Amino acid sequence: xSHVTKVYSQGxxxxxxxxxxxxxxxxxxxxxxxxxxxxxxxxxLKIAGGxxxxxxxxxxxxxxxxxxxxxxxxxxxRGQHVGFVFQQFHLVPYLSVRENILxxxxxxxxxxxxxxxxxxxxxxxxxxxxxxxxxxxxxxxxQRTALARALLHQPKLLLADEPTGxxxxxxxxxxxxxxxxxxxxxxxxFVATHDHEMVRSKNKRTVxxxxxxxxxxx
Ligand code: ADP
Ligand code: MG
Numbered sequence: 001x002s003h004v005t006k007v008y009s010q011g012x013x014x015x016x017x018x019x020x021x022x023x024x025x026x027x028x029x030x031x032x033x034x035x036x037x038x039x040x041x042x043x044x045l046k047i048a049g050g051x052x053x054x055x056x057x058x059x060x061x062x063x064x065x066x067x068x069x070x071x072x073x074x075x076x077x078r079g080q081h082v083g084f085v086f087q088q089f090h091l092v093p094y095l096s097v098r099e100n101i102l103x104x105x106x107x108x109x110x111x112x113x114x115x116x117x118x119x120x121x122x123x124x125x126x127x128x129x130x131x132x133x134x135x136x137x138x139x140x141x142x143q144r145t146a147l148a149r150a151l152l153h154q155p156k157l158l159l160a161d162e163p164t165g166x167x168x169x170x171x172x173x174x175x176x177x178x179x180x181x182x183x184x185x186x187x188x189x190f191v192a193t194h195d196h197e198m199v200r201s202k203n204k205r206t207v208x209x210x211x212x213x214x215x216x217x218x
Contacts, residue, residue, distance in 0.1 A: 017043040033192045034194065035209040040212040089143065091145060097126055143171070158182060
């Protein structure tokens with residue numbers, strides 16, 4: 001991301017969510033963004049994933065500049081390269097765990113998608129829940145379903161917005177371990193978090209932001 005600015009305007013009020021922010025993340029990195037609520041973390045993830053057009057600045061992901069593409073090509077680009085785990089999961093309430101995991105890719109994926117879904121279901125400990133709907137799941141199970149869905153198409157970049165925010169410490173640790181494994185297998189992980197476990201371990205970079213600007217990157 002190069003000199004990215006995003007201002008939200010509502011009537012006469014406007015909020016500068018990102019202020020001339022530049023950040024480079026190398027392929028295979030595990031980067032956590034931390035900072036107080038409202039500092040711009042979610043905005044940064046959305047912009048990095050091709051979901052939200054910045055007002056100024058350039059964004060390049062996997063060699064592609066998503067905001068130079070027409071809308072349809074941009075959404076195809078996201079479908080191929082980017083996985084999202086949203087803060088509120090955004091699971092479809094009337095679909096089962098298995099259907100939720102499969103839903104984003106069924107329309108276009110040509111490969112062994114059902115087999116891959118089964119593999120993720122097993123790996124994420126959801127085998128005995130795969131025919132249940134989100135309303136019948138614990139928060140941790142919902143979180144793992146959302147993560148499996150984000151990974152089904154083998155994205156190069158995984159974006160996760162406070163993925164341990166709603167979990168007790170034991171489940172949070174599990175999610176962190178899953179993210180680390182995914183990263184070890186080559187996926188770039190970019191995560192917004194308040195979790196000290198997430199940022200403490202080695203081989204990771206922590207970017208701190210305040211008021212839409214980077215204050216440290218270690
Ligand atoms: P964080 O994820 O760090 O809490 P956000 O990126 O969600 O921060 O928000 C950054 C700032 O932008 C906050 O002040 C927030 O209120 C504001 N903001 C976020 N989304 C919108 C929106 N759709 N409309 C107006 N203001 C928004
Ligand atoms: Mg947020």
